[in-house]
Amino acid sequence: MIIQTFHDLTVELIAVLEDRTIAERDDKIERVTQLIDQRDELLSQIKPPFTGEEQQLGRAIMLLNQQVDRLLNLQRLEIKRDIQEINKKKKSSNKYTNPYESLSVDGMFYDKRN
Template sequence: MIRQSLTSWKTITEQLLRILHVMEEDKRDIVIEQIDTLLNEREALQTSIHAPFTEGEQLFGQALLPLEEELDSQLKLFRKAIRSNISEQQKKKVSMNAYMDPYSQVFRDGTFYDKKK
């Protein structure tokens, strides 16, 4: 007999993997909220999962390990994509500001430059 908390853990992990595999760019905020909710549920379940484990539960846990590794790698990829998008947006903002005001970065050292030739 496998505990309900372990089966719930597996179900939530599978839901997380499905969400991460089918993620769409335009619905990223919704996906982040769903991931956060599911990770909080997993965290709440973690307190109810403790030793001693039966032999069936140990086998079930061994079957969960590949899922956990895949989830970890998918979450890292998701976080990396978000970070790269943020850095791209920051670069665009800086370049847009430089385009709008090209003389904002010119250092003024007190010298006078005559514009007449």
């Protein structure tokens, strides 16, 4: 049953997104991408008419999808925050290595008269 497999993949996706023990973020992102791709393939195969059990699973999947969206947004915000921190560290590192780079040349007078 395709809907049951889709449901199981959704539950697994939520488990991966909530798992804080995965040390490498790249591994986690790769697994999430695999699960989303698998779900996408199954989604194209789901066609009506649906049995009563499939309709119940569909409703459960809709609720789980809301949770997946929330977790993916949290993951995106975490990555965005880390990128901002890295950029801030780069900027402060550059100021340390070349402290006079960002000085303005305020007060300079340029006389255009000949």
